[in-house]
Amino acid sequence: xxxxxxxxxxxxxxxxxxxxxxxxxxxxxxFISILRNVSKLVKDARSKYLSVExxxxxxxxxxxxxxxxxxxxxxxxxRIVIYFLESKISHKKRKK
Numbered sequence: 624x625x626x627x628x629x630x631x632x633x634x635x636x637x638x639x640x641x642x643x644x645x646x647x648x649x650x651x652x653x654f655i656s657i658l659r660n661v662s663k664l665v666k667d668a669r670s671k672y673l674s675v676e677x678x679x680x681x682x683x684x685x686x687x688x689x690x691x692x693x694x695x696x697x698x699x700x701x702r703i704v705i706y707f708l709e710s711k712i713s714h715k716k717r718k719k
Contacts, residue, residue: 625631 625634
């Protein structure tokens, strides 16, 4: 069957080329499926563009309304911290 080492070399090279072809086909299949999924996502995003724009506007309004209350919250926290610091200082003075 094999008359020389050259025949074995050709057999091994043919086997390696076969596996390389299978691997590249598998890789190409997954790459194409990923591109197909990305294409579907882009189509969905384009069709929902207006709803996304509305959602972004809604989030922006919520953040702006929350920012207007942020000053009040910061002032309340400041007063609470001052109250606890003053009570701690007065507690130390009473112990002495």
